[in-house]
Amino acid sequence: MRVLLVEDNDRLAALLGEGLRRAGWEAEMVGSVADAEAALATGEYDALLLDRGLPDGDGLDLIRRLRHQPNTPPMLLMTALGDVAEVCKGLDLGADDYMVKPITLREVVARLNAAQRRGTRVAVTLTLGALSFDPASRALTVAGRAFEPPRRERTLLEALLRAMPRPVAKEALEARMASLDRAVQPNAVEVYVHRLRTRLNEVQAGVVIHTVRGLGYRLDAASVQAPPAEAG
Known part of the structure; x- marks a missing residue:
């Protein structure tokens, strides 16, 4: 607990x-x-x-x-x-x-x-596009089929799902990845975001990861346009 x-x-x-x-x-x-x-x-x-x-x-x-x-x-x-x-x-x-x-x-x-x-709060399944996440069981599915990305990609995806529609700061994602068992390289977030984007596209999840300049990353439905770049 x-x-x-x-x-x-x-x-x-x-x-x-x-x-x-x-x-x-x-x-x-x-x-x-x-x-x-x-x-x-x-x-x-x-x-x-x-x-x-x-x-x-x-x-x-x-x-x-x-x-x-x-x-x-x-x-x-x-x-x-x-x-x-x-x-x-x-x-x-x-x-x-x-x-x-x-x-x-x-x-x-x-x-x-x-x-x-x-059990005061009831876990609610998070759904975006064809992607669904059950916080209670941590099960990920795409169009009803099990979706099992590698551990670090799953960590990023869960963080983005829990925060939507808000962006998640790069530093927060780095901290989350650092809780795993291997050292986090300086460009680790960019590397794994790129891999996760490719994997989500391959399984036709219907979601995209937008870079919100100066803020971090945000998960959106595939039809949602990328947000305007922000200074910072």
Whole structure:
């Protein structure tokens, strides 16, 4: 079970991360709203555990943006803002649970386990052109037939599918590939994007990978025109 921990207090994040790992959770830690959005765009998590007071915004704003997106994991807030009005606000805006600091590791683990058991978010199959992806089983199909690209190409494709219609930054794709077992070369993303484009064309997936200059890569239906180049 994998949790994204969003906490800018380094000491608290380290303590929670270590405790979660001992409790059987794989914890990935980031310290800002922007870093959390980048991680969610390319990664798969069973839960999101976040603080409200972050350096670049309120964790509640992130929950507000995520709550209507498909395949969003259960979202648990932890904050010092503990009056009833703030708790109700957090829950009304989409949080699945709300913990008031100071909190104990035992409580955090218990609430994460409860949220995971409830299965608050239902995985939705992502479809574009003839290509479909089931996030629950991670099965890829093209026109109903199994599609099994090599590991690194699959990693890129899953990241692009999860983020659509938004582009994914090249740096985020590099980080995702770096989580695999081999060193990532400087031009690895370009190489594997080229290979994946060729493979998708060969199986007539009906999708294209557009380069969005200055932003990264975006997956579109084959009939969608490439976006205009942007400086940067």
